[in-house]
Amino acid sequence: MAVASVTQAGIVGRHHEEPDQLYVETRELRVQGFLLFMVSDLVLFSSFIFAYLYLRNTGQGWPPPGAPKLDLALASINSVILFGSGATMHFALENWKHRNFTKFANWIIATIILGAMFLSGQIVEYAKISATWGGSGIFGAGFFTLTGMHGFHVFCGIIYLTVLLLQALQGKYTFQKYTGLTLGTLYWHFVDVIWVVLFSIFYLY
Amino acid sequence: MAVAAVHSGGIADHIHPEPESFLRKYVFSIDHKIIGIQYIVTCGIFMMLAGALAELIRVQLMRANGGFMTPDTYNAVFTMHGSTMVWFVIIPLLTGGFGNLIFPVQIGARDVAFPWLNMVSYWIFPVAGLMLYSSFLMGAPVAGWTEYPPMSLQGGAGTSMWCAAVFLMGIGSTLTGINFLVTILKMRAPGMTFTRMPLFVWGQFVTAPLLMIATTALGAALAALFVQREFGVPFFDPTKGGSPLLWQHMFWFYSHPAVYIMILPAFGMISEIFPTFARKPIFGYKMIAFSSCAIAILGFMVWAHHMFTSGMAPTLELPFMVLTMLIAIPTGVKIFSWTTTLFGGILEFTTPMLYSIGFLILFTIGGVTGVFLAAVPFDLHAHGTYFIVAHFHYVIAGGSLMGALAALYFWYPKMTGRMMNESWGKWSFWLYMIGMNGTFLPMHWLGLWGMPRRYAVYDPQFQTWNQIESWFSFVMTASILLTIFNAIWSIKYGKKSGANPWRARTLEWQIPSPMPYYNFKHVPSVFAAPYDFAEPLPYRGLEEELTDSPPPVPAAH
Numbered sequence: 001m002a003v004a005s006v007t008q009a010g011i012v013g014r015h016h017e018e019p020d021q022l023y024v025e026t027r028e029l030r031v032q033g034f035l036l037f038m039v040s041d042l043v044l045f046s047s048f049i050f051a052y053l054y055l056r057n058t059g060q061g062w063p064p065p066g067a068p069k070l071d072l073a074l075a076s077i078n079s080v081i082l083f084g085s086g087a088t089m090h091f092a093l094e095n096w097k098h099r100n101f102t103k104f105a106n107w108i109i110a111t112i113i114l115g116a117m118f119l120s121g122q123i124v125e126y127a128k129i130s131a132t133w134g135g136s137g138i139f140g141a142g143f144f145t146l147t148g149m150h151g152f153h154v155f156c157g158i159i160y161l162t163v164l165l166l167q168a169l170q171g172k173y174t175f176q177k178y179t180g181l182t183l184g185t186l187y188w189h190f191v192d193v194i195w196v197v198l199f200s201i202f203y204l205y
Numbered sequence: 206m207a208v209a210a211v212h213s214g215g216i217a218d219h220i221h222p223e224p225e226s227f228l229r230k231y232v233f234s235i236d237h238k239i240i241g242i243q244y245i246v247t248c249g250i251f252m253m254l255a256g257a258l259a260e261l262i263r264v265q266l267m268r269a270n271g272g273f274m275t276p277d278t279y280n281a282v283f284t285m286h287g288s289t290m291v292w293f294v295i296i297p298l299l300t301g302g303f304g305n306l307i308f309p310v311q312i313g314a315r316d317v318a319f320p321w322l323n324m325v326s327y328w329i330f331p332v333a334g335l336m337l338y339s340s341f342l343m344g345a346p347v348a349g350w351t352e353y354p355p356m357s358l359q360g361g362a363g364t365s366m367w368c369a370a371v372f373l374m375g376i377g378s379t380l381t382g383i384n385f386l387v388t389i390l391k392m393r394a395p396g397m398t399f400t401r402m403p404l405f406v407w408g409q410f411v412t413a414p415l416l417m418i419a420t421t422a423l424g425a426a427l428a429a430l431f432v433q434r435e436f437g438v439p440f441f442d443p444t445k446g447g448s449p450l451l452w453q454h455m456f457w458f459y460s461h462p463a464v465y466i467m468i469l470p471a472f473g474m475i476s477e478i479f480p481t482f483a484r485k486p487i488f489g490y491k492m493i494a495f496s497s498c499a500i501a502i503l504g505f506m507v508w509a510h511h512m513f514t515s516g517m518a519p520t521l522e523l524p525f526m527v528l529t530m531l532i533a534i535p536t537g538v539k540i541f542s543w544t545t546t547l548f549g550g551i552l553e554f555t556t557p558m559l560y561s562i563g564f565l566i567l568f569t570i571g572g573v574t575g576v577f578l579a580a581v582p583f584d585l586h587a588h589g590t591y592f593i594v595a596h597f598h599y600v601i602a603g604g605s606l607m608g609a610l611a612a613l614y615f616w617y618p619k620m621t622g623r624m625m626n627e628s629w630g631k632w633s634f635w636l637y638m639i640g641m642n643g644t645f646l647p648m649h650w651l652g653l654w655g656m657p658r659r660y661a662v663y664d665p666q667f668q669t670w671n672q673i674e675s676w677f678s679f680v681m682t683a684s685i686l687l688t689i690f691n692a693i694w695s696i697k698y699g700k701k702s703g704a705n706p707w708r709a710r711t712l713e714w715q716i717p718s719p720m721p722y723y724n725f726k727h728v729p730s731v732f733a734a735p736y737d738f739a740e741p742l743p744y745r746g747l748e749e750e751l752t753d754s755p756p757p758v759p760a761a762h
Binding site for chain 2: 021022024025026028029032033036037039040041043044046047048050051054055058064134137138140141144145
């Protein structure tokens with residue numbers, strides 16, 4: 001593939017550039033800052049999860065009238081797709097670390113596609129219960145807010161990964177300096193972990 | 206002369222080029238010191254707005270049966286007074302203002318970890334403030350700074366604007382918390398272990414996780430209120446299965462740590478000022494540092510003490526009461542440590558020292574009334590009365606704000622190279638003590654006699670004391686105005702200060718005043734905590750800082 005090999009040559013040409021002290025120290029700052037940002041994002045989700053569980057358990061009867069019936073099968077398939085995308089992202093980063101640009105590109109494209117499939121599945125789920133959007137009471141309050149926020153995070157993640165791919169194609173990252181790719185992978189795994197919790201409280205509880 | 210600092214090529218040698226244009230220097234600066242000053246000035250402006258609102262309240266309350274405001278207007282006034290003071294004055298002043306200005310220099314860093322993000326955090330502030338005040342034009346928020354539903358579900362669009370404005374401000378706070386935490390964890394000078402950090406840095410260090418974690422929880426609550434108001438999502442509507450109590454839990458889970466955000470930096474400020482003006486090491490350095498950690502952690506576990514009368518499950522009352530009382534222990538440890546620091550010292554009663562002593566007395570009073578309120582039977586009587594208003598004004602106006610004023614007089618030379626006028630400073634201190642106590646002390650007994658808070662009209666039996674309070678509030682306002690005037694006047698006419706007018710020992714005093722853009726020509730190394738007045742300064746590598754030698758250039762890559 002012409003694009004990949006041209007940029008691969010460019011990357012190879014710089015592959016001897018060792019990360020200097022400034023880069024190493026700045027990378028530590030960036031990774032820590034990003035992790036802390038994810039902690040605060042986790043607090044945001046936790047607050048809404050608390051709100052949902054609180055409302056569910058304050059004895060006004062469950063499920064409330066007007067609550068939709070969720071499709072467990074669809075959501076399970078969707079979950080497998082999302083967890084699969086976590087695996088593909090892991091492989092993408094591993095291949096980068098092993099200096100295989102082509103495989104990195106293929107795996108990250110696979111991640112993006114799987115992420116988009118997850119979002120489509122969510123849209124299908126929303127469409128199936130569209131009759132209840134207005135009147136679903138506190139179930140909807142929790143469900144649509146949380147899955148909506150999560151879906152927004154997935155959407156931003158897809159854009160983020162696409163940008164990373166484009167940057168990698170332009171040679172922004174070398175095989176020694178690829179902090180952006182590490183952070184993108186962390187973010188994608190974070191989105192995965194949140195989904196585990198959401199799936200459990202909406203579909204399994 | 207060989208200088209012992211190490212050129213590693215890392216962050217310590219990474220110096221921003223000096224900004225050239227006016228915009229880059231003073232408007233869109235990424236320099237933590239300029240950003241700190243920007244925060245302090247903006248907080249000063251919001252303080253005057255919130256103070257004007259407070260005086261409107263006091264003028265209204267001079268008459269028991271109707272001053273000049275309708276109840277709706279009165280509700281809007283105290284709502285905006287509280288919202289401004291908490292989110293647009295005290296929190297940004299103590300963290301973004303003095304935090305930014307001073308702690309990076311105290312740890313021997315050249316800037317914070319994410320300077321550009323720091324600038325973004327600042328610029329969110331005036332934008333969010335404009336949004337907040339625009340709510341006056343669209344039906345102001347009226348349910349108090351706590352905006353409990355169902356009242357907060359009613360009324361004009363101003364409440365939704367309030368949600369958006371505070372949410373936006375919260376983003377700035379969260380980013381600041383992340384920035385400060387990474388900076389302190391990763392950018393301390395060589396040799397500066399945690400137990401060699403100045404206590405002001407400890408104050409910022411324990412506050413940063415609160416900013417980061419608690420503020421996001423508030424954001425969730427505000428978002429939920431917003432979507433309920435605008436899209437009918439029934440989080441808090443009991444007719445649709447929601448719960449007004451849910452708001453209280455979500456709101457107070459943030460807002461209790463918020464009060465520790467407001468006080469922990471002030472504890473740090475006092476811990477710098479007392480040793481300096483007692484010429485004695487701080488007593489109990491480690492106890493002060495670790496008790497701050499305890500307060501930060503415990504602060505997340507006590508929120509429901511604001512909800513004893515809310516109708517929440519009674520079984521929650523005892524644990525929250527006990528945990529709340531527990532916080533008095535680490536706080537008391539500090540009060541005793543500061544008092545012991547003064548004991549046997551050679552005291553210099555400069556303005557910052559006077560404000561700090563005022564802090565010690567007034568915060569203790571506020572803290573003691575807090576312990577009363579922690580006791581559920583007492584709180585059942587005092588909740589919703591002026592006793593609460595007295596308590597929190599003692600800890601905020603007598604604690605946080607006095608700490609900030611002490612910090613202003615103390616660190617003004619580092620901002621401007623000049624001293625504030627000392628005799629006006631002493632006047633402003635005494636006016637503050639008289640005014641603040643005269644305004645808020647009677648609120649204790651008014652509350653216990655049964656005067657409810659947030660009422661535009663009240664029972665005439667309380668009128669005399671209300672009038673007294675209002676007259677004293679004008680004295681307090683005069684004090685603040687004098688301080689602000691002093692700060693502005695002294696920029697041009699203040700006595701030149703030199704690098705270290707107070708003969709203090711932390712790193713910011715070892716570089717010129719005002720502080721140069723690069724902070725240090727050579728990042729020093731540190732080999733002890735700074736408080737031992739009997740010893741020489743515990744730093745190496747500072748020989749060139751106060752000389753005429755040229756500023757450092759970035760290490761070549």
